[in-house]
Amino acid sequence: MESLNTFKLEQALGFHINRVSYLMTEEVEKRFAKAGLNIVAQDFAILMRLLSGGVLSQATIVDLMMRDKTTVTRRLDGLVKKGLIERSPNAQDRRRFDIGITKTGETLLEAAFPIASGFQKELVADVSDEDKEITIQTLRGLMLHLMEIKDK
Numbered sequence: 001m002e003s004l005n006t007f008k009l010e011q012a013l014g015f016h017i018n019r020v021s022y023l024m025t026e027e028v029e030k031r032f033a034k035a036g037l038n039i040v041a042q043d044f045a046i047l048m049r050l051l052s053g054g055v056l057s058q059a060t061i062v063d064l065m066m067r068d069k070t071t072v073t074r075r076l077d078g079l080v081k082k083g084l085i086e087r088s089p090n091a092q093d094r095r096r097f098d099i100g101i102t103k104t105g106e107t108l109l110e111a112a113f114p115i116a117s118g119f120q121k122e123l124v125a126d127v128s129d130e131d132k133e134i135t136i137q138t139l140r141g142l143m144l145h146l147m148e149i150k151d152k
Contacts, residue, residue, distance in 0.1 A: 013142075017139075024041075024119075025041045029041055031119060032115060037112050038082065042065070042071075043079055047108070047112075049065070050099060054100070055099065056098070056099055057097065058096065059096065076099060079105070083104045084105035085105055087099055
């Protein structure tokens with residue numbers, strides 16, 4: 001059994017997942033900025049969700065992004081100010097908002113996507129397809145397990 005004195009943070013899976021996530025986010029945002037794109041990784045992810053999913057409720061975006069409501073609302077506010085998305089009251093429930101991507105948002109994604117996609121390919125260029133698949137399956141399994149725990 002591990003104890004506080006024998007535990008090594010550098011051997012913890014969560015430590016490495018968090019560091020990789022941080023470094024990937026930092027690098028893709030640096031590349032966006034270098035290309036003159038005024039966007040961060042979370043904004044890119046929201047825009048990609050809207051492009052593929054169409055108009056989504058704000059609550060759905062919160063769930064998809066796995067972020068708290070306040071953080072997502074702040075991101076959405078910024079995207080509205082930049083003209084990248086539109087927020088409109090839901091036709092059935094005026095307390096809810098529907099979010100859709102604008103033409104300006106689509107144009108920005110057309111410029112940002114090759115940067116993000118190219119970075120992803122560059123990052124895993126030396127990783128075999130088998131290792132990529134195992135990693136994705138393992139992370140997906142961990143995510144599903146954590147979601148089950150969360151919902152209990």
